Amino acid sequence: MTKIVISTCVLAAAVSFSAAGGELNEHLSGFKPMLAERWVGHYSPDSEGMTHIVSWQPMLGGQAVRFAKNVPEIGFSMETWFFWNPTNERVELFSLTSKGHVTQGTVAFPSGTVEIHLWETGPIETPQTRLIFRVDQDGKLYDEFFRRTNDGWHRGHLVIYTLGDGDS
Numbered sequence: 001m002t003k004i005v006i007s008t009c010v011l012a013a014a015v016s017f018s019a020a021g022g023e024l025n026e027h028l029s030g031f032k033p034m035l036a037e038r039w040v041g042h043y044s045p046d047s048e049g050m051t052h053i054v055s056w057q058p059m060l061g062g063q064a065v066r067f068a069k070n071v072p073e074i075g076f077s078m079e080t081w082f083f084w085n086p087t088n089e090r091v092e093l094f095s096l097t098s099k100g101h102v103t104q105g106t107v108a109f110p111s112g113t114v115e116i117h118l119w120e121t122g123p124i125e126t127p128q129t130r131l132i133f134r135v136d137q138d139g140k141l142y143d144e145f146f147r148r149t150n151d152g153w154h155r156g157h158l159v160i161y162t163l164g165d166g167d168s
Contacts, residue, residue: 024062027084027091030109031056031065033135041143041161050074052143052159067095082107093118129156139163 024032034056041052050073059066059081067080080095080103091107093116105118114133128148135141141161146153 024058024065025084028058028062028065028082030091030107030114031058031082033112034114034133034141035065036163038164039141039161040164041141041159044158044160052161054141054143054161 024035035058037055037057039054039056041054043049043052050071052069052071054067054069057066057068058064063083065082067078067082069078069080070076076098078095078097078101080093082091082093084090085092093103093105093107095101095103095105095118097103102121103118104121105116107117108115112134114131116131116133118129118131130146130148130153132144132146133141139162143157143159143161145156145158147156148154
Protein backbone atom coordinates (compact mmCIF):
# COMPACT_ATOMS: atom_id res chain seq x y z
CA MET A 1 0.00 0.00 0.00
CA THR A 2 2.84 2.41 0.87
CA LYS A 3 4.46 1.72 -2.52
CA ILE A 4 1.23 2.68 -4.32
CA VAL A 5 0.89 5.93 -2.36
CA ILE A 6 4.56 6.87 -2.94
CA SER A 7 4.32 5.98 -6.65
CA THR A 8 1.15 8.03 -6.99
CA CYS A 9 2.80 11.04 -5.28
CA VAL A 10 5.88 10.79 -7.53
CA LEU A 11 3.68 10.53 -10.64
CA ALA A 12 1.54 13.50 -9.53
CA ALA A 13 4.65 15.61 -8.90
CA ALA A 14 6.08 14.71 -12.32
CA VAL A 15 2.83 15.55 -14.10
CA SER A 16 2.53 18.80 -12.16
CA PHE A 17 6.09 19.83 -13.10
CA SER A 18 5.54 18.90 -16.73
CA ALA A 19 2.27 20.81 -16.96
CA ALA A 20 3.39 23.88 -15.07
CA GLY A 21 7.07 24.42 -15.52
CA GLY A 22 9.99 22.97 -17.27
CA GLU A 23 12.50 24.82 -19.42
CA LEU A 24 10.89 27.84 -21.06
CA ASN A 25 10.72 27.75 -24.87
CA GLU A 26 13.50 30.04 -26.17
CA HIS A 27 10.98 32.16 -28.09
CA LEU A 28 9.19 32.97 -24.81
CA SER A 29 12.34 34.04 -22.92
CA GLY A 30 11.25 37.71 -22.99
CA PHE A 31 8.67 36.81 -20.32
CA LYS A 32 11.32 35.64 -17.79
CA PRO A 33 11.48 38.92 -15.79
CA MET A 34 7.73 38.73 -15.14
CA LEU A 35 7.40 35.09 -14.19
CA ALA A 36 5.94 35.04 -10.69
CA GLU A 37 2.98 33.57 -8.84
CA ARG A 38 1.66 36.91 -7.61
CA TRP A 39 2.07 40.56 -8.52
CA VAL A 40 -0.17 43.13 -6.77
CA GLY A 41 -0.78 46.52 -8.35
CA HIS A 42 -2.89 49.64 -8.58
CA TYR A 43 -3.67 52.27 -11.18
CA SER A 44 -1.15 55.07 -11.20
CA PRO A 45 -1.39 57.82 -10.05
CA ASP A 46 -4.48 56.61 -8.10
CA SER A 47 -2.73 54.10 -5.84
CA GLU A 48 -5.79 53.89 -3.56
CA GLY A 49 -7.98 52.50 -6.36
CA MET A 50 -8.78 48.97 -7.40
CA THR A 51 -6.34 46.15 -6.66
CA HIS A 52 -5.02 44.23 -9.67
CA ILE A 53 -3.61 40.78 -8.96
CA VAL A 54 -1.71 39.04 -11.75
CA SER A 55 0.50 36.02 -12.25
CA TRP A 56 2.79 34.94 -15.08
CA GLN A 57 3.56 31.22 -15.11
CA PRO A 58 5.29 28.85 -17.52
CA MET A 59 2.92 26.06 -18.53
CA LEU A 60 2.84 22.90 -20.63
CA GLY A 61 6.46 22.05 -20.05
CA GLY A 62 7.58 25.61 -20.88
CA GLN A 63 5.81 25.71 -24.27
CA ALA A 64 3.39 28.42 -23.10
CA VAL A 65 3.13 31.24 -20.57
CA ARG A 66 -0.14 31.72 -18.71
CA PHE A 67 -1.08 35.25 -17.62
CA ALA A 68 -3.97 35.48 -15.15
CA LYS A 69 -5.47 38.76 -13.93
CA ASN A 70 -8.08 39.42 -11.25
CA VAL A 71 -9.61 42.74 -10.14
CA PRO A 72 -11.88 41.69 -7.25
CA GLU A 73 -13.58 45.06 -6.77
CA ILE A 74 -15.28 44.88 -10.16
CA GLY A 75 -15.50 41.10 -10.54
CA PHE A 76 -13.10 41.10 -13.49
CA SER A 77 -10.88 38.21 -14.41
CA MET A 78 -8.84 37.38 -17.50
CA GLU A 79 -6.73 34.49 -18.64
CA THR A 80 -4.24 34.76 -21.48
CA TRP A 81 -2.03 32.07 -23.01
CA PHE A 82 1.14 33.06 -24.89
CA PHE A 83 2.84 30.55 -27.19
CA TRP A 84 5.28 30.25 -30.07
CA ASN A 85 3.46 29.64 -33.35
CA PRO A 86 6.00 27.91 -35.63
CA THR A 87 3.78 28.31 -38.70
CA ASN A 88 3.62 32.11 -38.36
CA GLU A 89 7.09 32.24 -36.74
CA ARG A 90 6.00 34.56 -33.94
CA VAL A 91 4.74 34.60 -30.37
CA GLU A 92 0.95 34.79 -30.32
CA LEU A 93 -1.75 34.88 -27.67
CA PHE A 94 -5.33 33.94 -26.99
CA SER A 95 -7.24 35.64 -24.18
CA LEU A 96 -10.68 35.38 -22.55
CA THR A 97 -12.24 37.68 -19.95
CA SER A 98 -15.15 37.48 -17.52
CA LYS A 99 -16.73 40.40 -19.42
CA GLY A 100 -17.04 38.42 -22.65
CA HIS A 101 -13.96 39.66 -24.51
CA VAL A 102 -12.21 37.17 -26.77
CA THR A 103 -8.86 38.49 -27.93
CA GLN A 104 -5.99 37.35 -30.10
CA GLY A 105 -2.69 39.06 -30.64
CA THR A 106 1.00 39.03 -31.33
CA VAL A 107 3.96 39.66 -29.05
CA ALA A 108 7.36 41.28 -29.56
CA PHE A 109 10.19 41.83 -27.08
CA PRO A 110 11.83 45.18 -27.93
CA SER A 111 14.43 46.61 -25.53
CA GLY A 112 13.60 44.42 -22.52
CA THR A 113 9.85 44.98 -22.72
CA VAL A 114 6.93 42.80 -23.72
CA GLU A 115 4.85 44.56 -26.37
CA ILE A 116 1.47 43.02 -27.16
CA HIS A 117 -0.74 44.00 -30.10
CA LEU A 118 -4.35 42.89 -29.69
CA TRP A 119 -7.50 42.58 -31.72
CA GLU A 120 -10.92 41.46 -30.55
CA THR A 121 -12.28 38.35 -32.22
CA GLY A 122 -15.71 38.57 -30.61
CA PRO A 123 -18.27 39.20 -29.39
CA ILE A 124 -17.32 42.83 -28.60
CA GLU A 125 -15.54 44.97 -31.18
CA THR A 126 -13.00 47.46 -29.90
CA PRO A 127 -10.32 49.59 -31.53
CA GLN A 128 -6.83 48.20 -31.98
CA THR A 129 -5.03 48.07 -28.64
CA ARG A 130 -1.49 47.62 -27.39
CA LEU A 131 -0.06 46.63 -24.01
CA ILE A 132 3.51 47.17 -22.91
CA PHE A 133 4.89 45.34 -19.86
CA ARG A 134 8.31 45.95 -18.34
CA VAL A 135 10.10 45.29 -15.07
CA ASP A 136 12.23 48.20 -13.84
CA GLN A 137 15.54 48.13 -11.93
CA ASP A 138 13.62 48.24 -8.60
CA GLY A 139 11.68 45.09 -9.53
CA LYS A 140 8.35 46.83 -10.20
CA LEU A 141 6.18 45.60 -13.07
CA TYR A 142 4.63 48.29 -15.29
CA ASP A 143 1.49 47.58 -17.35
CA GLU A 144 0.70 50.32 -19.89
CA PHE A 145 -2.43 50.09 -22.06
CA PHE A 146 -2.81 52.03 -25.32
CA ARG A 147 -5.74 52.43 -27.71
CA ARG A 148 -5.40 53.46 -31.36
CA THR A 149 -7.65 56.18 -32.76
CA ASN A 150 -7.56 58.14 -36.01
CA ASP A 151 -4.87 60.46 -34.62
CA GLY A 152 -2.52 57.79 -33.22
CA TRP A 153 -1.89 55.84 -30.04
CA HIS A 154 -3.24 57.13 -26.69
CA ARG A 155 -2.40 55.72 -23.25
CA GLY A 156 -5.43 54.39 -21.41
CA HIS A 157 -4.04 53.14 -18.11
CA LEU A 158 -0.88 52.51 -16.17
CA VAL A 159 -0.84 49.85 -13.46
CA ILE A 160 2.27 49.46 -11.31
CA TYR A 161 2.80 46.11 -9.55
CA THR A 162 5.09 44.78 -6.84
CA LEU A 163 5.80 41.14 -6.08
CA GLY A 164 3.72 39.32 -3.49
CA ASP A 165 1.29 40.90 -1.06
CA GLY A 166 3.01 44.28 -0.78
CA ASP A 167 1.62 47.66 -1.72
CA SER A 168 2.69 49.23 -4.97
